[in-house]
Amino acid sequence: MGPADKTGNAARTARIAEMRRAEQARARRTRILTVAVSAVVVAGLAAGGVFLVRSQSDDGGGASVKDTAEDTAKNTPKDTADAKSSGDFPADADGVHTWKGEPSRNHVTRSVDYPVEPPVGGDHHPVWLNCDAQVYTEPVRNENAVHALEHGAVWVTYTEEASEASEADVAALAAKVKRTPYTFMSPDDRQKDPIMLTAWGVQRSVTGAGDPHVDAFLQKYVQGAQTPEPGASCTGGAMK
Known part of the structure; x- marks a missing residue:
């Protein structure tokens, strides 16, 4: 293997190592964010529940036909x-x-x-x-x-x-x-x-x-x- 191959392999190894470090950093940030968001969600459940019930009452108690159709389209696999x-x-x-x-x-x-x-x-x-x-x-x-x-x-x-x-x-x-x-x-x-x-x-x-x-x-x-x-x-x- 010549010098060019060794240089290319070293560059690839360094690139992959850097990607792994970035992935680990993202994982740590995700764990911290998950804990913070969970606390906010728990604190807001009661108020959110009251708002949801009131909102459903105001719009007739359900989603519109347009919204339902859009959700179905998003979750239907393509042929x-x-x-x-x-x-x-x-x-x-x-x-x-x-x-x-x-x-x-x-x-x-x-x-x-x-x-x-x-x-x-x-x-x-x-x-x-x-x-x-x-x-x-x-x-x-x-x-x-x-x-x-x-x-x-x-x-x-x-x-x-x-x-x-x-x-x-x-x-x-x-x-x-x-x-x-x-x-x-x-x-x-x-x-x-x-x-x-x-x-x-x-x-x-x-x-x-x-x-x-x-x-x-x-x-x-x-x-x-x-x-x-x-x-x-x-x-x-x-x-x-």
Whole structure:
């Protein structure tokens, strides 16, 4: 590895460390704010209750038809077809496919029919998948994984068929993921190639763990410019 690679890795490590410190600071501020708001809410419950009853009495005891319709629209998931986001998925000269068009980013609790496998974006579950150097030995739920991509993670996937990704490649990729923040790995027998790398809006296939495109992809897309929510948490998630 040359001096330029070492400089790039050091910069990325420093950037991720700074994001983690910012995340911890936000968490502390949130805890303090929650305590303060709770005290205010408890103190104002009685007065607020009286005001609510009086307000409902004044407007006839219920919400308007317009308000009800707006609330219903906000909480109704879009059709599966809407989640696919119009666009195509061409590859550049280096073999990286980039989604043309803006993937949708709605939070939904239903299953989503993604146009590519593994998905590169689109509607996703409100809870992200843990993606901080996480290796999964079982398939993960796409809807949670896509939320992790939104946070700037890179997803490494492989097929488990005997003649596809070799055990040595899987073990080497797992070791690389375990030492790389904002990455996660899982098997996916529905994908078209033995080993694939995915970030928000981009994807490529690689020939094995030793393929130089693996490190190049991680270098460029872990918390890369394509990230919709840079610095967002990659811990504290779940698969639901």
